[in-house]
């Protein structure tokens with residue numbers, strides 16, 4: 001897909017699974033299980049889909065997937081599977097290696113988004129993208145240093161400490177145009193200082209929805225995850241984004257949907273729904 005001066009490609013980094021009840025909170029299982037069938041441990045399949053944006057002499061990656069630092073125990077709990085898709089093989093399709101990435105925009109620092117930013121070698125944590133600058137919202141970075149009791153399990157220091165130590169962290173403070181035609185939409189409901197990445201040339205627009213709208217099932221306004229810190233804020237922010245996306249004919253890109261990379265939406269009498277799937 002091309003938007004303005006950029007070529008955009010989904011980069012699949014693997015699959016994992018989370019508890020369906022946690023992903024849909026108060027929505028009854030009889031409803032969500034039709035959309036996202038659970039396994040025998042009640043977990044639903046989730047993609048770890050990042051986005052490669054190339055152009056303007058930059059090779060930008062939005063989020064990094066869950067990475068490779070997890071133990072066997074976590075691999076089992078989260079059903080992490082990188083046998084079919086992984087970061088290295090997906091980048092190779094575009095003749096790229098991790099060293100070629102110039103910039104990494106992290107929507108937030110939860111382990112399934114920032115885990116791939118670093119890797120472990122000889123008991124040391126190293127940058128997975130040694131030549132990249134990493135962009136994180138200041139407000140979110142501060143939250144990640146002192147998370148709440150509710151979400152502290154979603155942060156792993158080793159995902160971002162090496163970025164700071166290597167002097168590669170750029171804190172972004174509020175609304176920012178990070179590159180020409182690439183800016184951010186701010187969101188606080190899922191976690192304070194979440195930044196959605198928006199690529200637009202004025203004609204075509206794509207938004208990387210991160211955990212504000214994790215999958216196509218979450219387009220339904222009340223379908224929000226139990227992980228969210230401020231659920232009512234998520235609802236407001238989702239409504240605002242969906243309204244803009246509908247009127248602007250925007251493409252919504254999903255990080256976690258197991259089968260759908262991106263869609264355009266429409267408004268129906270039952271709320272917003274998928275109008276068409278968008279392929280790359």
Ligand SMILES: [Zn+2]
Nearest residue numbers: 108110190211
């Ligand atoms: Zn998250």
